Amino acid sequence: MTAIPGIEARFHCRLGDFLLDVDLALPGSGVTALFGHSGCGKTTLLRCIAGLQAASGTLTVNGERWQSGTDSRPVHQRPLAYVFQETGLFPHLSVRGNLHYGYRRINRAERRVTLEQAVAWLGLSHLLDRMPDKLSGGERQRVAMARAVLTSPRLLLMDEPLSALDQASKREIMPYLERLRDSLAIPIIYVSHSVAEVARLADHVVMMDNGRVTAEGPLQDTLARTDQPFGLGEDTSIILSATVTERDAQWQLCRADFDGGHLWLRDDRDFADGQQVRIQVLARDVSLALAAYPDQSTQNLVPARIDAITPETSPGTTLIRLFAGKTPFLSRLTTRSVHQLDLAPGHQVWMQIKSVAIVD
Structure with missing residues (x-):
């Protein structure tokens, strides 16, 4: 019987008073x-x-x-390769030396990633002769990621790799993470x-709380749930893509x-025709009307069908899930508006749709 590609992880682990109890197919x-x-148990599971x-x-x-079992x-x-919050670079080795350390661990016949590829993916060509203490936090983390992928892992684990960085460094490193995601043909957890970070990078998402999984599935479907597990x-x-x-x-x-319509966006990144983008639409930026009203400032008018209406815990607001084609959207309205319409x-x-944000 041919195995179905994917990750099956079932763990039952008690650490003091904390119990990890998960059953996942990723x-x-x-x-x-x-x-x-x-x-909540994320790092314990990792x-x-x-x-x-x-x-x-x-x-x-x-x-x-x-x-x-045992x-x-x-x-x-x-x-596998594991990228931690702290980079763990060898301080006595240059960037080139740190990369060679990961590369030399793998037999030639098992190497799936070349040194040139890792350097290009993480933008390290101008840093190869520097020592770790001459690098910024974002640069050190990019070196750690390159060293990890140079071991040609079949699974890459990343434990909050951006948590120790300031906002400027996070913005700087994110495109490299996207390039890594798009270039590697292996699962990344x-x-x-x-x-x-989740909105920009993830294809699939697992929500955890108190050692258990509370929601999981494709990012687009899971974020569009009206019960809002996140x-x-x-x-x-x-x-949406x-x-x-x-x-x-x-x-x-x-x-x-997209499947179900189109959106007009600010063209501030010199997009090319045919380029794939990932778009975030906030529920609070989606209002609803019973007919198309072209004489108004909102540029994006998209026909949709209401799928579900769920009162929120906060008084006076309601969350509505809609579909434009096969694409789910959320709209947050006052309960009074829902009643009046x-x-x-x-x-x-x-x-x-008042505004949208390009996240990828």
């Missing part, structure tokens, strides 16, 4: 984000997958069994408590088409 490629507040934490359970990675491969026999409040939003199809140089706008599941409406 994609065998792309970025899976483990998301939740500090102490350490169990790495073999750094003793735990009973099973672990299969793309058809290869790494653990079954029969577990030791860490050094698991073909990324621990974070940052909504912005508790994002004012940051409640959806993520779109393709740039037109540019309006006069007004510095570009049109991005007599909105109900199945109704056809127009979404008036």
Whole structure:
């Protein structure tokens, strides 16, 4: 029987008063984000997958069994790489020396990533002769990531790699993480408590609380749930993938088409026709109308069908899930507006989307 590619992770682990109890089936490629507040069990789960934490359970990675019950491969026999919050660079070695350390660990026949590729992906060509103490925090983390991928892992684990960086360094390093995600043909499990990082990087998301999984699934579908397992409040939003199809140089706008419609965006990144972009639309920026009203300032009018209406815990507001084609959206309205418009599941409406943000 042919194994289905993917990661199957089942762990039951008690650490003092804390119990980790998870049963997950994750994609065998792309970025899976483990998301939740500090102490929810994200890092404990990552350490169990790495073999750094003793735990009973099973672990299969793309058809290869790494653990079954108490029969577990030791860490050094698991073909994975682990990027920690602290870079752990060797201070006596240059950037080139640190990279060669990871590269030389792998037999030639098993190397899937070249030194040139890692240097290009992480933008390190001008840093190769520098010592770690001459690097910024973001640069050190990029070196640590390159050293990790140069071990040609079959699984890459990243434990809040940006948490020690300031906001400027986070913005600087994010495009390199995206390039790494798009270039590696292996699964990446990324621990974070940052909504912005998850929205920009993840394909699949796992929400954890108190050692258990409270929600998981593809990023687009999971964020669009009306029960809001992520508790994002004012940051409640959806993520959609779109393709740039037109540019309006006069007004510095570009049109991005998705399954179900299109959105006009600020063209401040010199987008190319055909370029794929990831877009975030906040629920608070989506108002609804029963008909299209072209004589108003909102540029984006998208026809949609109401799928679900859910009163929120905060008094006076309601969350509405809609579909434009196959693409889910969320709209947060006052409950009074929902009543005045007599909105109900199945109704056809127009979404008036005030603003959108490019996140990738």
